[in-house]
Amino acid sequence: MRLSLLSLLSLATAALAWLPQDRGLFGRYIKRFNSSYTKIRGVNLGSLFIIEPWMASQEWTAMGCGDSKSEFDCVMKLGQDGANAAFKKHWETYITEQDLDTIKAYGLNTIRVPVGYWMVEETVYRDSEHLPQGALPYLDRLVGWAAARNIYVIIDLHGAPGAQEPNQPFTGQFAPEATFFNTYQYNRAYTFLQVMTQRIHTNPAYDTTGMIEVLNEPQRNHGSLISEFYATAYSKIRETESGLGISQDQQLTIQFMDAAWGAGNPNDVLSGKSGIAYDDHRYLKWAPIVHSKTSYISTSCSDSFSNGENVPVIVGEWSLSVDTAIEKNPEFDPSNEANKVWYRQWWAAQVQSYEKGAGWVFWSWNTQLGGDWRWSYKAAVDAGVVPMNPDEARGLAGC
Structure with a gap:
């Protein structure tokens, strides 16, 4: 996730609801997957394969x-x-197998797994890049646990070669500048995407892994991101699937940051391509709005997104955290029972809004922030703020 100012909230019309009979989100035919799911309802497994010290300081x-x-x-x-x-x-x-049981018990059907390019170790420059080794078997184990529980998996390239954002631990390196945006770095990312595509299609542990996101939260103002990287990343994944003899109905859904992120419109090079989804991150904490309880609720209730062309859209990251300047004020104190009622309504307002599109993935599942559950779905449910059944959102939102 990114700790900086978001682009302006889009005022475009809401995305059309996804239906299970459409090609849409869940992509290829997936063994044991429950096709009755009509919306993505999920959590990010942040700080599992790329640790962000702010959210996992004890670890x-x-x-x-x-x-x-x-x-x-x-x-x-x-x-x-x-x-x-x-x-x-x-x-x-x-993250243990018990976590997957709990995710399922809390009415969720999806996990988004942020990973770094170094998960595919052949992409790493060993003489100059210092990154942990040996994670891939643990990814295999995780997605196998998900498959056994009919939980859908999105693999997200969260940390790119050279870093796609400066000074951000979510890239795996606190780099002074983003050096990802050139051909030789793109080539390393293509290798990651192709190796992972082959693994997803040939390893039974990935039976419910149906989506791969080519890049999380890229820095703005890099023209080659769209014209070169996005266009070629799509082609490389499809070439790999073609070489494996994968039919179109079994192809992965390929996900790109939506135009609302501000780094360009993927549709400029992907128009007419099949099996595409878009990712929108909605942190009102950094949005240019009035930061009050009333404003948060009204903004979420009326929130709509997508330009009408970039569909389906998944809100791949969001939280219950408020503006840093007020997050410790008594009126937003997460330990206050009256405030918990408000946070519950705000959770519901966001859920009902994001389900105007294809669904949502909360940031994150597990954190180490003491009694502050605003970044942890598990802790928010355990605190009685978020209900175990997401279907309750419609009745709680008050929109």
């Missing part, structure tokens, strides 16, 4: 990473062998 400290700003920095601090051991322990324990 970060226990691993020995100290004041390191990113995984790259921690590997340099611990050395490759020491880092590999520390990260292996993290992957073993941070």
Whole structure:
């Protein structure tokens, strides 16, 4: 996820609702997947394969990473062998099979899994890039757990070669500048996307993995992102599927950040292509609105998005966190029972709005922020703020 100002909220008309008989979101035929799902309702597994110290500080400290700003920095601090051991322990324990049971029990049908390009280790420059090794078997294990529970999986390239945003730990490296936006870095990303595409189609553990997002939250103002990277990424994934003999009805859905993100419109090069979805991130915390309880509710109730062409749209990240300047004020104190009633309404207002489109994926499932559950779906349910049944949103929103 990104801790900076979002682009203006789009005022375009709402996206059409996705129906299961449409090609739409769930992509290829997936064994054991429950086709009765008509909306994506999910959670991000943030800080599993790319740790963000702000949201997992206890884990970060226990691993020995100290004041390191990113995984790259921690590997340099611990050395490759020491880092590999520390990260292996993290992957073993941070998200367990019990978490998947709980996700299912809480009425959710989807997980979005942020990963770095270094998951495919052949893409890493070992002489200059310091990143943890050995994560791929743990991804295999995770998606296998999801498949056994009919939970849909979105694989998200969250950390790109060279970093797609500066000074952001979600890229895996706290890089002073984003150096992703050139052909040789794009080529490494294509390798990641092609290796993962082949693995998804040939490894039974990925039976409910139906979507791959080619890049999370790219920096703005890079023309080649659309004309070169997006166009070629789509082609490379489809070429890989063609080489495997995958029919169109079994192809992956390929996801791109929507034009509302502000880094260009993928549809400029993808118009007429099949099996595409768009990702919109809706953090009102950083939106240019009045930051009050009334404004948050009214904004979410009236929120609509998509330009009418870029459909289906999934709100791939959102939360219950409010503007930093007021988040510790008594009127927004998450421990206050009266405030919990308001947060419950705001959760519902966001859900009903995002389901005007294709659905939503909350950021995140698990955090280590003490009693502040505003970034953790699990903690919010456990605190009695979010109901176990997302169907209750319509009656709670008050829109």
